[in-house]
Amino acid sequence: MTFSLVARCARTGQFGMVISSSSPAVAARCAHVRAGVGVVASQNITDPDLGPILLDRLQDRMDAPSALAAVVAGRSHIAYRQLLVVDRAGRVATHSGPNVLGIWGEARGTDCAAGGNLLAVADVPARMVAAFEVAKGHLGDRLMAALEAGLTAGGEAGPVHSAGLKIADRLSWPLVDLRIDWSDDPIGQLRAAWTEYRPQMAAYVQRAEDPTQAPSYGVPGDE
Incomplete structure (x- = not known):
């Protein structure tokens, strides 16, 4: 019930992912990032525990394929899970168990991987990887x-x-964590939220690190 892409930015070292689903609040269960470590998507009849477990393996200096192999081996119900991993060096690993739902697919690219289940067509992940690789900017x-x-x-x-x-990015908390939890147009609304949030990202970091140097909040009552 999901399609997603996980990625590393080779220029900045940031890790990130996007995800969408027919289910409510998909990002709350499936999106896992850790600064300086990696990114994991845990989806399809989701076990949210698998995200932090895989990130812990990556933090212990395992590469993405080794971490995924270690977590998958002998784990209960792993046949129902779909996992995507990118590590600090941009290495990728994917797992789609035999009980993944409906039409499913996965694709790997440079510093990124995509996957999905209950898809309209199997090449959705490949199209996502292709778009990510040619896109510019942040x-x-x-x-x-x-x-x-x-x-x-x-x-x-x-x-x-x-x-x-x-x-x-480099902090213990996410630089970006935007969610549309229930909507008839969640991807369009996520685009609008990103457009609004992007110019303010740096200010939120500065407010956390040194509020004496932070710009005005720009809200009524702020002098």
Whole structure:
């Protein structure tokens, strides 16, 4: 019930992912990023525990293929899971178990991987990877281009209702964590949220690190 792309920005070292689904609040369960470590999508009859478990393996200096192999080996119900991983060097690994739902697919690219289940067509992930690789700008811009390409390619077999964009930079908390949890146009609304949020990203970091140097909040009552 999901299509997603996980990626590393080779220029900045940021990690991020985009995801959309017919289910509500998909990003709350499936999107996992950690600064300086990697990014994981855990989807299809989702076990949210697998995201942090894989990130812990990556933090222990395992590469993406080794971490995924270690986590998948002997794990209960792994046949139902779909996992996408990118590590700090841009190495990628994917797992789609034999019980993944409906038409499914996965694709790997430079510093990125995409996957989906209950898709309209199997090449949705490949179209997402292709769009990410040619897109320019901030990692968030490239991720949104990939998500929109997935929707244009057919997306999920039915209408999607939630979407998310999550990016880790150098801090313990996400640089970007935008979610549309229930909507008839979640990807369009996510694009609008990103357009509004992007110019303010740096200011939110500065407010956390040194509020004495932060710009005005620009809200009523702020002098």
